[in-house]
Amino acid sequence: MTVFFTFGCLFLNFMLNLPIIMKRYLALDIGRKRTGIAVTDTARIISSALETVETHKLEEFLKKYFAENEVEKIIVGMPKQLNNQPSEAVKYIVPVLNRLKKVFKEYEFIEVDERFTSKMAFQTMIDAGSKKQQRQEKSIIDKISAAIILQSYLDSENYKKK
Numbered sequence: 001m002t003v004f005f006t007f008g009c010l011f012l013n014f015m016l017n018l019p020i021i022m023k024r025y026l027a028l029d030i031g032r033k034r035t036g037i038a039v040t041d042t043a044r045i046i047s048s049a050l051e052t053v054e055t056h057k058l059e060e061f062l063k064k065y066f067a068e069n070e071v072e073k074i075i076v077g078m079p080k081q082l083n084n085q086p087s088e089a090v091k092y093i094v095p096v097l098n099r100l101k102k103v104f105k106e107y108e109f110i111e112v113d114e115r116f117t118s119k120m121a122f123q124t125m126i127d128a129g130s131k132k133q134q135r136q137e138k139s140i141i142d143k144i145s146a147a148i149i150l151q152s153y154l155d156s157e158n159y160k161k162k
Helices: 002-015 055-068 090-103 117-127 138-161
Strands: 024-030 034-040 047-054 071-078 108-113
Touching (some): 024 047, 024 090, 047 055, 071 090, 071 138, 090 108
Parallel strands (some): 024 071
Antiparallel strands (some): 034 047
């Protein structure tokens, strides 16, 4: 019964050209010093870079964000080497991630491969015509990396539905 109701609501929204409102997904690109954060739109179609925060202030930032926004899943980039083994950076990420899982028990955490996202973010900045000084700003690269992680997850989720 709920499937028909949900489908009916989605169909009605589509026919009336109303926005589809769902809980957002949030992505984290956790680093030693900084964490890039990205979120989806409420229709979960597009990811957008949100913010870069100091990693030791991440929990505080997320508490405020979750109080003001509905989030369903947290996607976390986990760096891997070319041989598919965890990279050296994992030893800094896992303690932060474990702490977040304890504090935010109500959220589903999904770990995804984040290989090459920083390089992709840097290339995106070049392609967008960013000046050299902007490309050297690591906080911008961090949040763009989070957006790439999240968009890749959205794309894979949509692919699975087909």
